[in-house]
Each structure stands twice: as C-alpha cells, then as structure tokens.
Amino acid sequence: xxxxxxxxxxxxxxxxxxxxxxxxxxxxxxxxxxxxxxxxxxxxxxxxxxxxxxxxxxxxxxxxxxxxxxxxxxxxxxxxxxxxxxxxxxxxxxxxxxxxxxxxxxxxxxxxxxxxxxxxxxxxxxxxxxxxxxxxxxxxxxxxxxxxxxxxxxxxxxxxxxxxxxxxxxxxxxxxxxxxxxxxxxxxxxxxxxxxxx
Amino acid sequence: xxxxxxxxxxxxxxxxxxxxxxxxxxxxxxxxxxxxxxxxxxxxxxxxxxxxxxxxxxxxxxxxxxxxxxxxxxxxxxxxxxxxxxxxxxxxxxxxxxxxxxxxxxxxxxxxxxxxxxxxxxxxxxxxxxxxxxxxxxxxxxxxxxxxxxxxxxxxxxxxxxxxxxxxxxxxxxxxxxxxxxxxxxxxxxxxxxxxxx
Numbered sequence: 001x002x003x004x005x006x007x008x009x010x011x012x013x014x015x016x017x018x019x020x021x022x023x024x025x026x027x028x029x030x031x032x033x034x035x036x037x038x039x040x041x042x043x044x045x046x047x048x049x050x051x052x053x054x055x056x057x058x059x060x061x062x063x064x065x066x067x068x069x070x071x072x073x074x075x076x077x078x079x080x081x082x083x084x085x086x087x088x089x090x091x092x093x094x095x096x097x098x099x100x101x102x103x104x105x106x107x108x109x110x111x112x113x114x115x116x117x118x119x120x121x122x123x124x125x126x127x128x129x130x131x132x133x134x135x136x137x138x139x140x141x142x143x144x145x146x147x148x149x150x151x152x153x154x155x156x157x158x159x160x161x162x163x164x165x166x167x168x169x170x171x172x173x174x175x176x177x178x179x180x181x182x183x184x185x186x187x188x189x190x191x192x193x194x195x196x197x198x
Numbered sequence: 199x200x201x202x203x204x205x206x207x208x209x210x211x212x213x214x215x216x217x218x219x220x221x222x223x224x225x226x227x228x229x230x231x232x233x234x235x236x237x238x239x240x241x242x243x244x245x246x247x248x249x250x251x252x253x254x255x256x257x258x259x260x261x262x263x264x265x266x267x268x269x270x271x272x273x274x275x276x277x278x279x280x281x282x283x284x285x286x287x288x289x290x291x292x293x294x295x296x297x298x299x300x301x302x303x304x305x306x307x308x309x310x311x312x313x314x315x316x317x318x319x320x321x322x323x324x325x326x327x328x329x330x331x332x333x334x335x336x337x338x339x340x341x342x343x344x345x346x347x348x349x350x351x352x353x354x355x356x357x358x359x360x361x362x363x364x365x366x367x368x369x370x371x372x373x374x375x376x377x378x379x380x381x382x383x384x385x386x387x388x389x390x391x392x393x394x395x396x
Contacts, residue, residue, distance in 0.1 A: 007263060051235055054203060
C-alpha cells in the first residue's frame with residue numbers, strides 16, 4: 001500500500017477534517033499546496049495571523065478584529081431588533097436583501113440531539129443575556145429550514161416566551177425561480193397555509 | 199455590503215485559490231477554522247512544517263521527506279520501466295492494482311495550450327534526463343484520458359521516438375460497472391477497435 005510522507009499526510013488529514021472536503025479532495029488540496037509553496041506559505045501565515053487577531057464580537061458573536069463588529073458598533077442600526085442566525089456566513093445574504101436594519105446574533109450552530117449538540121453547546125446563553133440587558137423588543141429567527149433549525153427555534157421560543165418580545169421566523173414558501181413540480185410537500189403545504197392575498 | 203474583517207477575508211481568499219473550492223465553500227472553511235482554533239493552529243503549523251521538510255524526489259518528482267522517495271529507493275522494483283503520471287495522487291490508484299513493479303515519473307501537470315502550459319512548464323526535462331542516464335527500456339503513459347493528456351503523450355512520444363524505448367499508454371475501454379447506454383462514443387469506439395478475443 002502506497003503511503004504519503006507523514007508531513008504530507010498531516011496536511012491531508014487537516015483538510016480532511018474540514019466540512020465538505022472528502023479524502024480525495026483533501027489529498028488534491030494538500031499536494032496543490034506543496035506544489036505552490038509561496039501560496040502555501042502565505043496561507044499558513046494568514047491562518048496564524050487571523051488566529052491571533054480575529055475574535056468573536058462580544059455582542060453578536062460574529063468574527064471581528066475589534067471588540068464590537070461593524071454592525072454592532074453602528075449606531076444607525078436598530079439595536080432593539082435581533083436577527084438570530086446559525087452561522088457567520090448567514091449574515092451576508094440577509095444584509096444583501098437591504099430589508100433588515102437591526103443587529104444579528106450568531107449561534108455558531110443549531111441544536112442537534114443526534115449529534116449531541118445541546119443549547120448549551122451553541123451561543124444561546126449570550127443571546128439570553130443580550131435580551132435581558134439591552135432593551136431588545138423583537139427577535140427574528142433566520143435559521144435553516146431543517147429539523148435542527150426548527151428545534152432550535154422551538155427551544156429559544158419556549159425559553160423567551162415570558163419576555164414580552166415579538167418573536168418571528170422567516171416565512172416558508174416557494175422560492176423564486178422554482179417549479180411547483182419539484183417542490184416538496186412540506187414547502188407546498190406551508191405555502192398554501194400562508195398564501196398571500198393578491 | 200457586508201464584508202469580513204480583512205484577516206478573515208485573507209483566509210477565505212487562500213481557500214478560494216485552491217482547486218475545486220468555490221467562494222461559498224471557501225468562506226465556510228475559513229469560518230470553520232476560526233471556530234476551531236486548535237485545529238487551525240495545528241493545520242497552519244503542519245503546513246509550515248511540511249513546506250520546510252517535504253521536497254520532490256530527485257528521480258521521480260513525487261513528494262518525499264528524503265532525497266529519494268520510497269519507491270525510487272526500493273531496489274526490488276524494476277527501475278527500467280517508468281510509468282508517467284500527471285499528478286502525485288495518480289500513483290496510489292496504480293499501486294493499488296498490484297500490477298506494476300516499475301517506478302514512476304510525476305509530470306506535475308499536462309500540456310495545455312489553452313492555459314498556456316507548455317512541455318517546459320511540466321517536468322518533461324527531468325523525464326528525458328532520466329531516460330538518457332538510467333538504462334530505461336519501457337515507458338507507460340498513465341495520463342488522464344483527456345485532450346490535454348493525449349497531447350502530452352503525443353509530445354513525449356515524438357520526443358522519445360528515436361530512443362528505442364518501448365512506449366505504451368493505458369488501454370481505453372468500458373470501465374467496470376458502467377452501462378453501455380451511458381458510455382460516450384469516443385470510449386465505445388476505442389473499446390470496439392481494441393475488442394478482446396474471448
């Protein structure tokens with residue numbers, strides 16, 4: 001059985017541990033790095049420099065190089081309205097809609113009983129602390145439309161029930177550009193329930 | 199427009215420069231690293247350590263931590279027969295067949311006129327030098343069955359024509375487990391031309 005030198009294998013294993021990278025792709029990436037040494041050197045130093053300088057915003061938990069992120073330190077934004085997302089990368093598509101002027105809260109995951117991820121493993125405590133202290137009046141859940149996303153919304157809704165907050169979640173319906181023929185029944189059923197008057 | 203802190207963006211750009219990683223995936227990978235600092239630290243240090251210790255085998259050009267790779271330094275192997283591959287990762291599947299006891303030569307790419315990759319940009323010179331000095335008698339080309347792979351075989355065949363070497367390339371045909379219905383005509387045509395007597 002052909003094996004790679006152990007330092008090459010270490011990089012392959014490193015890539016393989018990343019989400020959405022399979023073993024074949026990990027091998028290809030590691031060998032690409034070794035074939036492009038300048039790029040690899042820059043990459044390793046970028047990762048180290050980011051590890052030293054990037055932290056999580058003490059309010060919303062997104063990545064930032066300052067104590068508060070750009071959005072949380074923007075006084076023109078409505079700090080009474082929090083949009084709860086699962087991941088840092090979920091902020092950008094919502095910002096792109098230009099429909100939301102509140103602030104965010106990044107949970108860094110969703111509740112997943114199968115994988116043993118409980119509410120304490122994601123940043124729910126930080127959300128509850130913000131709600132208590134900051135005069136928050138509204139929370140919009142923008143979590144993935146999956147069983148885990150729904151379970152997370154349910155848990156937080158239950159926890160926040162007595163807080164007199166306005167709670168909502170993104171509407172479920174037919175996405176733009178989709179065909180009825182290929183739309184699953186859960187989406188169709190929700191789209192029928194919440195049909196819009198014209 | 200929402201932007202990431204510049205050190206985060208640097209890691210995203212680093213991943214984005216790798217083959218087979220799109221911008222969305224690059225973002226996800228960078229944020230995953232920042233969420234898993236121990237793993238990220240290990241990864242950056244593994245890359246640096248490999249850059250310092252891993253070189254290319256002076257014979258076959260594969261990755262190695264020693265001057266000669268395991269295969270080239272194995273005296274039980276037939277050093278007169280060279281299997282030419284495009285990439286380091288192409289060695290392993292051939293080794294797995296247990297059909298080949300020669301040595302390899304890694305070109306680190308194929309000729310690609312569209313992308314401006316000429317024979318001089320890949321390790322053809324090193325192959326020609328090996329052929330001259332080492333008593334090589336046979337070369338088997340195991341390059342991808344693409345236009346670029348074929349062009350590379352043609353170039354090297356032409357260059358080596360006068361050298362009295364036995365030259366061959368992998369047979370083209372129907373792969374195991376495939377359906378005739380879904381096989382392209384170039385493969386079918388080659389499989390017909392080289393049909394095996396039963």
